[in-house]
Amino acid sequence: MEVHRKKLKLSNKISELETIRQFLAELGVAWNIAPPVILTLNLVIEEAFTNVVGYAFDDKLEHTIEIVFDKQDNILSISMIDDGKAFDPTQNAEPDINLPVAERSVGGLGVYLIKSMMDQVEYKYKANKNILIMRKKLES
Amino acid sequence: MNIQVTNRDNFTVVSIHGRIDTINAENFNTHLMHILDNEGVDHLVLDCAGLDYISSSGLRIFLVAQKKISAVQGKLLLSNLQPTIKEIFDISGFSTIFSIFPDTEAAIKSK
Numbered sequence: 001m002e003v004h005r006k007k008l009k010l011s012n013k014i015s016e017l018e019t020i021r022q023f024l025a026e027l028g029v030a031w032n033i034a035p036p037v038i039l040t041l042n043l044v045i046e047e048a049f050t051n052v053v054g055y056a057f058d059d060k061l062e063h064t065i066e067i068v069f070d071k072q073d074n075i076l077s078i079s080m081i082d083d084g085k086a087f088d089p090t091q092n093a094e095p096d097i098n099l100p101v102a103e104r105s106v107g108g109l110g111v112y113l114i115k116s117m118m119d120q121v122e123y124k125y126k127a128n129k130n131i132l133i134m135r136k137k138l139e140s
Numbered sequence: 141m142n143i144q145v146t147n148r149d150n151f152t153v154v155s156i157h158g159r160i161d162t163i164n165a166e167n168f169n170t171h172l173m174h175i176l177d178n179e180g181v182d183h184l185v186l187d188c189a190g191l192d193y194i195s196s197s198g199l200r201i202f203l204v205a206q207k208k209i210s211a212v213q214g215k216l217l218l219s220n221l222q223p224t225i226k227e228i229f230d231i232s233g234f235s236t237i238f239s240i241f242p243d244t245e246a247a248i249k250s251k
Binding site for chain 1: 159161162163192193195196197199200203206207210211223224228231232233236237
């Protein structure tokens with residue numbers, strides 16, 4: 001059994017999306033993950049990260065958001081950990097993607113994309129921290 | 141992200157290059173809304189050949205453009221979506237609310 005782990009510590013700023021992009025490009029090379037999969041991971045991490053930055057904190061202080069990448073054999077787990085308000089995004093109402101254009105809204109689309117593009121999404125609240133775990137099976 | 145604007149027949153063609161994420165979505169929005177609101181364009185092709193990445197922040201802008209153009213009975217056509225981008229459109233249900241063509245030529249001829 002092969003186990004790999006990498007950690008990324010970010011501050012609660014949208015500009016950190018650039019750090020995430022660069023980190024994922026390097027992760028793709030280091031863990032031999034195909035570029036289209038890296039794009040998918042970038043998307044789901046951006047959606048989760050922007051939700052946390054936008055809604056988790058009531059104060060103006062700097063907070064650390066940690067992302068832990070675990071690869072065990074061909075299962076990749078991405079855990080996003082923050083100390084903001086308890087919020088379970090997996091309980092979000094799903095958008096109605098069949099509505100005509102005039103009635104469509106993009107609200108809720110981010111979490112819907114995460115659930116659709118990952119194989120499993122799990123939320124925990126532990127020791128005053130939100131933990132969102134997103135898992136995907138990689139093609140070997 | 142950068143865009144190039146050209147005119148073909150009676151369509152304005154906006155070619156998008158790079159990534160549309162939460163960092164630069166507002167910049168893309170400003171450019172596109174200027175074209176729609178200030179220049180009054182209602183026949184638009186968004187050529188996505190160079191679009192490498194889009195998140196829900198960018199999808200939101202595509203949706204706003206579609207709403208505006210539908211409201212004036214204009215036409216918004218998308219061309220050259222890369223497979224990963226097309227997949228995101230499919231999952232979001234956007235493939236049914238946009239007219240998507242394999243290339244810009246086909247989009248313009250469809251009128």
